[in-house]
Amino acid sequence: MPQPRRNAPRRPIRWHIAVFLAPAVLIYTAIMIIPLFGTLNLSLFTRGEGGTREFVGLANFATLFGDPRWSGAFWNATWNNLWFFIIHMLVQNPIGIALAAILSTPRLRFAAFYRTAIFIPAILSFVIVGFVWKLILSPLWGVAPNFMDALGLGNWFAPWLGLERSALTTLALISVWQFVGIPLMLIYAALLSIPDEVLEAAEMDGITGASQFWKIKLPLILPTIGIISILTFVGNFNAFDLIYVTQGALAGPNYATDILGSFLFRTFFGFQLQLGDPHMGATVATVMFFIILAGVSLYLFGVQTRLRRYQF
Amino acid sequence: MTTRKTLILSTAIALCATGTVAQDVTLTIESWRNDDISIWRNQIIPAFEAAHEGIKLDFQPMAPAQYNSALNSKLDAGTAGDIITCRAFDASLQLFERDQLSDLTDLDGMENFSDVAKSAWSTDDGSQTFCVPLASVIHGFIYNTEIFEELGLEVPTTEDEFFAVLDAIDADGGYIPMAMGINDQWEAATMGYANIGVNFWRGEEGRAALIAGESRLTDDAWVEPFRQLARWSPYLGRGFESQSYPDSQNLFTLGRAAIFPAGSWEIAGFREQADFEMGAFPPPVPAGTEGCFISDHTDMGIGLNAASPNQEAGRAFLSWLTGSEASSLLANAIPGFFPLSSAEVTLEDPLAQEFLSWREQCESTIRPFHQIVSRGTPNLSNESWTAAANVMRGTWTPEEAGEALQTGLSSWYAPHQ
Numbered sequence: 001m002p003q004p005r006r007n008a009p010r011r012p013i014r015w016h017i018a019v020f021l022a023p024a025v026l027i028y029t030a031i032m033i034i035p036l037f038g039t040l041n042l043s044l045f046t047r048g049e050g051g052t053r054e055f056v057g058l059a060n061f062a063t064l065f066g067d068p069r070w071s072g073a074f075w076n077a078t079w080n081n082l083w084f085f086i087i088h089m090l091v092q093n094p095i096g097i098a099l100a101a102i103l104s105t106p107r108l109r110f111a112a113f114y115r116t117a118i119f120i121p122a123i124l125s126f127v128i129v130g131f132v133w134k135l136i137l138s139p140l141w142g143v144a145p146n147f148m149d150a151l152g153l154g155n156w157f158a159p160w161l162g163l164e165r166s167a168l169t170t171l172a173l174i175s176v177w178q179f180v181g182i183p184l185m186l187i188y189a190a191l192l193s194i195p196d197e198v199l200e201a202a203e204m205d206g207i208t209g210a211s212q213f214w215k216i217k218l219p220l221i222l223p224t225i226g227i228i229s230i231l232t233f234v235g236n237f238n239a240f241d242l243i244y245v246t247q248g249a250l251a252g253p254n255y256a257t258d259i260l261g262s263f264l265f266r267t268f269f270g271f272q273l274q275l276g277d278p279h280m281g282a283t284v285a286t287v288m289f290f291i292i293l294a295g296v297s298l299y300l301f302g303v304q305t306r307l308r309r310y311q312f
Numbered sequence: 313m314t315t316r317k318t319l320i321l322s323t324a325i326a327l328c329a330t331g332t333v334a335q336d337v338t339l340t341i342e343s344w345r346n347d348d349i350s351i352w353r354n355q356i357i358p359a360f361e362a363a364h365e366g367i368k369l370d371f372q373p374m375a376p377a378q379y380n381s382a383l384n385s386k387l388d389a390g391t392a393g394d395i396i397t398c399r400a401f402d403a404s405l406q407l408f409e410r411d412q413l414s415d416l417t418d419l420d421g422m423e424n425f426s427d428v429a430k431s432a433w434s435t436d437d438g439s440q441t442f443c444v445p446l447a448s449v450i451h452g453f454i455y456n457t458e459i460f461e462e463l464g465l466e467v468p469t470t471e472d473e474f475f476a477v478l479d480a481i482d483a484d485g486g487y488i489p490m491a492m493g494i495n496d497q498w499e500a501a502t503m504g505y506a507n508i509g510v511n512f513w514r515g516e517e518g519r520a521a522l523i524a525g526e527s528r529l530t531d532d533a534w535v536e537p538f539r540q541l542a543r544w545s546p547y548l549g550r551g552f553e554s555q556s557y558p559d560s561q562n563l564f565t566l567g568r569a570a571i572f573p574a575g576s577w578e579i580a581g582f583r584e585q586a587d588f589e590m591g592a593f594p595p596p597v598p599a600g601t602e603g604c605f606i607s608d609h610t611d612m613g614i615g616l617n618a619a620s621p622n623q624e625a626g627r628a629f630l631s632w633l634t635g636s637e638a639s640s641l642l643a644n645a646i647p648g649f650f651p652l653s654s655a656e657v658t659l660e661d662p663l664a665q666e667f668l669s670w671r672e673q674c675e676s677t678i679r680p681f682h683q684i685v686s687r688g689t690p691n692l693s694n695e696s697w698t699a700a701a702n703v704m705r706g707t708w709t710p711e712e713a714g715e716a717l718q719t720g721l722s723s724w725y726a727p728h729q
């Protein structure tokens with residue numbers, strides 16, 4: 001029976017790994033992990049008589065999902081949020097991919113100008129974007145009604161931001177307008193990184209033009225599209241600013257534009273005579289966290305692992 | 313609480329020990345009235361500082377919509393200013409109950425206020441008062457005198473006359489009859505529902521009955537104002553669904569709309585913006601009712617942060633505010649915010665005088681959903697915003713709106729269960 005060698009030199013503890021990791025770990029813990037657990041913890045308490053904190057277990061979650069008013073507002077916000085996301089996936093990302101494909105064709109003139117122009121809204125503040133579009137669409141002073149009148153479409157104009165059936169879609173499209181530059185840039189970079197040899201080989205085989213895009217380029221940029229989808233998902237389910245800027249905290253008309261972010265804001269901080277409830281607010285925040293976690297996990301384990309990657 | 317007290321104590325000791333107690337105490341004033349910043353800095357603060365050596369004031373307003381939540385957070389964190397502008401009713405009452413506002417019951421000058429004026433900042437039994445009542449706002453309608461003259465219109469006093477005037481402006485076609493939008497929702501509830509509703513629920517009588525649970529929001533007294541609002545929509549001009557409050561103000565001050573359902577707080581802004589003569593009339597009386605009512609809403613009080621180290625200076629400032637000099641300054645500097653103090657006050661603005669004169673003819677009441685019935689979740693006052701806007705948009709019938717508000721109130725308020 002072989003004895004372990006006693007006098008073998010032990011590997012020294014590699015302190016430098018811990019030392020180099022420490023700053024990142026400490027900062028991340030302080031500003032992300034502790035607040036996250038603080039929120040989860042807060043959602044398990046409620047404010048008792050006389051301002052004391054009382055542990056209530058999962059009662060806040062039971063209220064959120066069981067009480068018809070809370071659950072009505074919550075599901076309304078969730079469905080609205082889903083619709084907000086669907087519009088982005090159906091409009092923003094395809095347009096972004098199409099624009100990137102057009103911009104990456106070598107013979108296009110002024111490509112740099114278009115690229116910059118399309119990307120500029122993404123660096124504007126939400127406040128500016130919301131205010132500008134509110135003005136454009138204003139039935140009183142906006143250019144939209146006059147412009148449509150000039151085209152003979154005046155009767156088609158409606159105060160879109162004030163109507164329940166159109167307000168959310170309008171806001172989603174405004175957000176698409178603002179952020180279409182992000183998928184454009186990412187896809188554009190991915191398209192440029194496809195080696196010329198691959199494309200030349202395709203041309204040798206007679207695959208050119210549109211079919212080259214569908215058969216060669218699109219499969220090669222699928223991983224990037226996956227990343228864009230998940231970024232869109234996280235961004236949309238955390239969205240709040242645009243709604244607050246254009247429609248206020250009550251997310252009118254009749255809560256038609258209420259998404260999880262605005263619902264959380266109203267619950268946590270209160271609004272006008274309604275005082276804020278940090279505990280219910282933390283409950284909503286926790287549920288949002290789990291919704292986003294579920295979405296991201298679904299992507300990571302369901303989609304990401306199946307994406308085929310090509311090495312050049 | 314104990315940590316805060318310890319903190320104050322140790323600060324005080326530290327100040328005494330070093331022997332460098334500052335000659336000038338600076339009191340920071342928290343307020344949501346960022347519109348009034350120049351009035352405070354140029355008129356009120358110099359007037360006070362001239363009379364009180366050693367006390368300096370610093371007016372630090374913020375955006376109205378953020379005020380309540382921001383103030384609560386600041387008070388909890390111990391970073392709020394010394395002087396706190398008080399919202400009416402429960403928002404401030406809660407602060408007092410949490411020991412964040414000082415008790416001002418025995419403040420010099422508090423005897424200048426009636427119990428009604430103090431009601432918004434007193435405990436439910438009226439035994440303790442924690443804010444000095446500063447101002448009230450009165451609802452009514454402001455109209456463009458030039459348009460009325462041009463079209464030969466008389467100022468309406470009854471509901472029928474009111475709609476006849478609206479029809480006449482509409483028929484002329486040159487002006488939008490009434491400037492109001494529902495994008496921000498609160499216009500519909502405040503300048504619409506609370507404004508005209510007082511004549512239907514008969515002021516304090518109806519308000520008390522609602523609080524006592526004797527009258528329900530599905531009763532005619534509370535649904536009829538919604539029916540009136542639904543009748544307003546055709547007169548509001550194109551796209552009122554997405555017209556915001558500043559849009560409405562601009563429409564009126566640019567002379568494009570004839571009537572503005574208003575609160576008296578508009579007077580100062582309209583005086584600056586509009587270059588035409590303006591008049592005002594109280595909410596028109598429905599046929600077959602006796603007497604008239606106005607919404608004379610206690611809107612603004614001012615109190616003292618209990619955690620402030622400058623209690624003495626703060627009390628000196630607050631008791632100065634109860635007096636005749638401060639009341640006149642405030643009332644004339646901010647026309648449309650009417651003093652609640654019984655100290656002698658003369659108003660210079662004729663439009664403000666017109667609003668104030670209604671106090672003599674009509675009975676005053678406050679907005680119906682502010683005291684007691686907005687204590688729970690869902691909040692009746694906030695719900696009424698959505699309800700009034702929905703009725704004007706045609707999403708809900710007036711009856712559905714009453715039903716929805718009643719269901720919300722019944723879900724938590726014992727007298728209605």
